[in-house]
Amino acid sequence: MSLFSSLFGSHRKKEQSAVPDQTFRPSAGWIRVQHGNSDSIILAIKNHSGISKKESPKTIRIRVVESPDGFYAILFPDGIPIYDFINLVGWLNQPPDIDTVSSATGWVTPPFSKTRYYLIPETENDWGDTLIGTSSDGKNVQVYLPEATMCEISRKIRTSAEPDLSALPAESGEITTIEVDVNSAFGNPEFEITHPEDTDWNK
Secondary structure (H helix, E strand, C coil), rough: CCCCCHHHHHHHHCCCCCCCCCCCCCCCEEEEEEEEHHHHHHHHHHHHHHHCCCCCEEEEEEEECCCCCCEEEEEECCCCCCCCHHHHHHCCCCCCCCCEHHHHHHECCCCCCCCCEEECCCCCCCCCCCEEEEEEECCCCEECCCCCEEEECCCCCCCCCCCCCCCCCCCCCEEEEEEEEECCCCCCCCCCCCCCCCCCCCC
């Protein structure tokens, strides 16, 4: 397995509880991909889904729609575990072996929360294992992808307004399915702050 693949999902296999939790706690969000096409984006998503073993597998639908504004919207009609969501944002920013897909951004509301997050890959991080972003309650955050852990950061992150998806044609786009792991014993499923400010994840 490549180092790149290990950063986006494989850690789950060895860290999660041996007793799976079948309760699905989906987040509500979507991913914008600026460059690519439906076929290449779906291939990248399928490749990501196949990285790790699923202890509590569940099949969810994914809808890939081209926006009139030129980007692709990745929608999750059934919701998606926060762990899978954030790792897809990191993966779709530059998926291995698919150089036509790039520039991913995510907006998501975790389960049992009203806080909306704007998240982008932290391209300045040579490890490639973090996202940075902002929350609707005014926090600047950093997310460590292998465990979905999160800390506040002292840096000011420039936010971006969430595009309005109401112009997307109803029931348009390509539908596919993937398996996700709904074991809530791993992956910070409620997406809470877990570490002190400005944590060095790779120390």
